[in-house]
Amino acid sequence: MKAFIGSVVCVVALLSVVCTAGPPVLSVTTILQEPYTMTQGSELEGYCIDLLAEIAKRLDFKYTVHLVKDGKYGQQDESGNWLGMIGEVVRGEASLAVASLTLTATREQGVEMSTPFMQTGIGFILSRDLGSEESHSLSFLFPFSTEMWVGILLAFLVTGLCIYLVSRISPCEWADPETDEHSFTLLHSFWYITGALTLQGAGPHPKGLSGRVISAVWWVFAVVLLACYFSNFNAMLRSDSKHVSVNNFEELAKQDVIDYGTVEGGSTFNFFKNSKNPTYRRIYQHMERKKSCVASVEEGNRRTQEGNYAFIGEAASLDLAVARYCNLIRSSELIAMRGYSIAAPLGFPMMKNITVAILQLSESGELAFLQSKWWASSCLPEWGQAPHALQPHLLRGLFLLLALGLGLGLLMAILELASKARSQAKDQKKSCCSVLLAELSQRFGSRGANAGTETSEKSKA
Structure with missing residues (x-):
């Protein structure tokens, strides 16, 4: 009986200890690197600190954070012992x-790694001063797209034809088609609207209201079109430095003008060291021969800003440097895609839950929010994306205005001619239609069509 009572007391004591123990307290190791972990007074802040807080909130555990003692991420020495944060996890210090x-596969053998909370790849950054735009003899055409240029050409042809027709139809342009010389030939009509495109003008100008309406609408079209062209062309000139002269790793390996390197002993360094790709091997041999590697990411960013140096690293860190230092630009090519993970000792019981928590944060958009928070760019808006060629749909209102103006001008010219034909029909006691057809035949007959030619022949004589 006494033994039974003693057992009950022990069980109750154990249960009370378990119930009052609360959530476990985990020791977490990290390393200073902007913006993952940074110091703010006596506290730590950054992307990884926020990530850790979110995971702890979901899994209900407490933690303490300390900086890794040797300042290394995690690599093996010659004896096979782990250094850095991986070493502290293996030894049970964290x-x-x-x-x-x-x-990496090597780290996965020594510790447990969670699903990646961030995907990245290897790229390189250069100073914008090393950038150069590829020369092109037709670069002045780039502000407008091909479709836009086709639309402008069609608008030019239709407008020239409409001015010619209006000048022929409108009775205000000539009093008597049989005797008056008409200056608005088809050639002069196109020359007139060409002068408007150069903001110069070319006389003589239309006399009738219908011709002036078309002329005014074409001038509005030309002024707005030129404003859009010069605005986009200026934006493209300002973005010239965005085009790097070295666009990928193959071009980087082939040239000898720009020096390059990465963090010595890091995962990026080991990638080039162990790669069988001839281009990547050539990059590794260059770094070994020139001793161009750096001790930290900060040193790599500093050397790149000084010029004539390309720093090779993981895209997430490079994007931060580009966001902080506006004189840097990252290559578009990324190789060796990899992910950032959380490390724990082998057999760690909470690793499955940590992986699930990371996936939940990714699916809810929390990881994307944290990245936009800590990777916010401090550069001016002018360093944004390079402008694209202007498309026709962006100026469809302008083309519609021109079409309405041309239609209105033609309608007014026909009404002017119809009004004159009606008055002549009353005087001559003829039908309005016969007088109208006679007027049109006079304006578009051989005499009217060749008026400009006869004028030039008379002047020569």
Whole structure:
């Protein structure tokens, strides 16, 4: 009986200890790297600190954070012992390593790695001063797209033809088609609207209201079109430095003008060291021969800003440098895509839950929010994306205005001619239609069509 009572007391004591123990307290190791982990007074802040807080909130555990003692991420020495954050996790000095730790096969053998909370790849950054635009003899055409130029050409042809027709139809342009010389030939009509495109004008100008309406609408069309052209052309000139002279790793390896390197001993360095690709091997041999590697990401960014140096690293860190230092630009090519993961000792019981929590944060958009928060650019808006060629749909209102103006001008010219034909029909006691047809035949007959030619022949004589 006494033994039974003693057992009950022990069980109750154990249960009370478990119930009052609360959530576990985990020791977390990290490393200073902007913006993953940074110091703010005596506190730590950054992307990884916020990520750790979100995971702890979902899994209900407490934690303490300390900086890794040797300042390294995690690599093996010659004896096979782990250094850095991975070493602290292996030795039991930390329960978790939360930082920009790259998920690799070697690290996966020594510790447990969660699903990646961030995907990245290897790229390089250059100073904008090393950028150069590829020369092109037709670069002045780039502000407008091909479709836009076709639309402008059609508008030019239709407008020239409409001015010619209006000048022939309107009775205000000539009093007597049989005797008056008419200056608005088809050639002069196109020359007139060409002068408007150069903001110069070319006389003589239309006399009738219908011709002036078309002329005014074409001038509005030309002024707005030129304003859009010069605005887009100026934006393209300002973005010339965005075109780097070295666009990919193959071009980087072939040239000897720009020096390049990466963080010595890091995962990026080991990628080039162990790669069988001839281009990547050539990059590794250059870094070994020139001793161009750096000790930290900060040193790589500093050397790149000084000029004539390309820093090779992981895209997430490079994008931060581009966002902070506006004189830097990142290559468009990314290789060796990899992810950043959280490390824990082998057999760590909470690793499955941590992986699930990371996936939940990704699906809810929280990871994207954290990245936009800590990767916010401090550069001016002018360093945004390069402008694109102007498309016709952006100026469809302008083309519609021109079409309405041309239609209105033609309608007014016909009404002017119909009004004159009606008055002549009353005087001559003829039908209005016969007088109208006679007027049209006079204006578009051989005499009217060749008026400009006869004028030039008379002047020569």
